[in-house]
Amino acid sequence: MLIKNKEILIKNGGDEFGEGRKLLLDGIELALKEVSSEKSIFKNVKLSDSLLIVKDKVYNLNQFNHIYLAGFGKASIKMTEALLSLVKIDEGVVVSNVDFNGFNSRIKYIKGGHPIPDEGSIAAGRKVLNLLEKIEEDDLLFVLISGGGSSLLEYPLVSLEDLKETTKLLLSSGASIDEINVIRKHLSLLKGGKLSKRCKGRVISLIISDVVFDSLDTIASGPTYFDSSTFRDAMDVILKYGLINKIPESVKEIIYKGMDGEVEETLKENDESLNRVDNFLVATNYDLCIELKNYFDKKGINSVYLGSSIQGEAREVAKVFGGIAWEAYHKRLYFKKPLIFILGGETTVTVKGNGKGGRNQELSLAVTPYLSKTKSLFVSFGTDGIDGNSPSGGAICDSNTAKRAESLGLDYRVFLDNNDSFTFFNKLNDTITTGPTGTNVMDVMLLFTL
Template identity: 50%
Template sequence: MIDEKKLSQNTYKEEFIKYRTVVLKALNRALESVDPYNSVKKFVKRIDDKIEIDGKSYNLKDFSRIYVIAFGKASIKMFKAISEIVKVDSGVVVSNAFSDFELSNVRFIKGGHPIPDEKSVEAGEEILRLARNTSESDLTFVLISGGGSALVESPLIELSRLQELTKLLMKKGADINELNAVRKHLSRIKGGKLLKSLKGTVISLIISDVIFDPLDVIASGPTYFDSSTFEDAVSILRKYNLNDEFDDVVKIFEEGLRGNIEETLKPGEKLLCAFENHIIASNYIANKALLEFLKESGINTFYLGPGIHGIASSVAKAIAGIGRSIDLGYIDIRKPTAIVFGGETTVEVKGNGIGGRNSELTLYIAKHLERTNFVFASIGTDGIDGVSPAAGAIADSQTLEKAKRLNLDINMYLENNDSFTFFDKLGDAIITGPTGTNVADISVLLIF
């Protein structure tokens, strides 16, 4: 969780302390609302020998065995919850952190993130082995959360090539949809392919880290139909001028176009399992809790939705423009007002500093709103912001003044993509450590 006391006091005026406190408490309320353990417990109810999920009842006596496949940043907490609801016969749990508990019949694996590693591949093979062992009388829970695309993999190319391609796509600014379209067509698990190995009844509980919660994109859609194609994957490599450097990958995609390599799962394909998918936590759910807290605190709200995306510098300019319009009375809403939004921006990497999309967004906001009374904070709900150890950052109208006192040149830090270092020196980096959940980013701009 966010250290509200420390960060709220790191400013000069009582009014700023007051509104920093409100913003930080609102962010903590949002994180609590998408806690993976609580989300599973709310969604899956046990009544004697039956479980109820979204109004549908299942008699546990109808199943021979119950399996659990869990992967993503929230997988450990999600698994703990489901294991308290049903008796798990066997399972595989993959996360970006080590589990604080063990079970003899469950394999816990720490995979690589944001770049897949050898453990990610090991996890992928373990999951496929379990899936192929299921029968038509079994029930399998698949617990999916953000980060699953990197944490679990069974690649069609050498791991080193996949790592290199993933890094370059991210560096060139590919969004999550583009990145996943490429990864799905180089995988034996992604793009609905996991379902092709499962039998029986499959229930997927999903914590979404993707804008508008598309089931085919979250963790690269292992248990849903895929709308992307080999043709899309080729186009993305060409868009970012990687087709020559990765001609071996292009050849795989071309083989797929000829029908020599299996496509991702498409509607109408025959499967040996009956499956359903449920979103149990999302950016929208987190923002709803945040908005409720702000309203309880007497703050007017202006919600922009969960779909804000684009280059961080451009998004900051647009959000700051809305903030200035409210401040100057061009938008008919009374101050104090909080502009709330979710989504995921991207960063154009030009320098070699330490930063992330949330801290860079915050630094640009501080630059654009220097003459406005504001508090702004933005965090990655997983507790990770780019290559930094922070979740994000907080700024207010005093930020640039504090920077000048420390001889920090804001433009130099922006040009070097070194936003974490900037906020760390000011004491305004928001450091939570891994939160155990992941519903993309949440941001609040409070104008007063």
């Protein structure tokens, strides 16, 4: 059982919503298994004698003198294990955010920091830079990229402390991941295509997407893909969110120098080094959502997939879900109930309080009062299993959640104002607990209208 507290979550739904809760949670478990890091590699990478087939491209491994590996992100451990079962790696470095005993003597594992980079992140960055210096033109480098890679692998142009402070400010500002990564790329020696540019050999990047639109320049800050943003764009993000007087001076100095042409820009589209690089998406939020739809279809429940590009402030996005639930309850939609709306994406939270939670739990909390006027259920879950600064991956709620909370003296508005969604749902035993799942394809949101 992937969801450790599934039984209590189902029980909390009572006679009215228990079965609905079970259906949604079972679906999430099945879909996560189908887009697991290992399956994503095995579905897209095949080996026939010395021929490596990645999707529709074929490589003769005998043509390479040495084969190296650099893996970073929340899915990097499982991705590496899958690849090692297919290909012999001469040397590599892997970084993720969990304790791990390691692979073999040829592969160095380092635990890094997430969502804030730490000494481990810098150590991993240094190891990757050293690895890149060894690679010659007749060598091959596998790069395994997944969500969380931006903080887990780093070698910055500023001090670690200044990078930490900048990251904290950006994460609490309400900036989107695209905007945050614009700044990250311009403060790094590895991001924004700089990793692949430093590699003389052939590069094969296998990528699990954790961003809206599956933009290769945004996933883990695009270490093997060209970047269209500039230092000017980085400064625009700082100004947009009122951070100009809060950002460390060293960060502003790098950006100002970059704007004046004194610091090298990120890799651009016409750079010749890109001819040595092949990037492959091996898992996306779309894949997860389609697995969910197939599961619900097999169960005989109508479902509709509305895309994987949900964005915006969590409590504002909640109004959309609330509106859909109300319209469905009053039979003003051209769909037959019961019906499950399947969506993916990644909302943001502008942190103003000092509570515990994350964007998925905050979204579920903000949806809660709307559901009380309908007959429906809602789940928002981060596929990496960790939501914000809490130990849970998301939360589930239904039309009775507000009433249950009121009976315990809990006012959802107080918890929402303090960004304390985890405490609210934890008191109701409605947080979804999986621990790290070993993958990351953004968030999934399910609205079940009865």
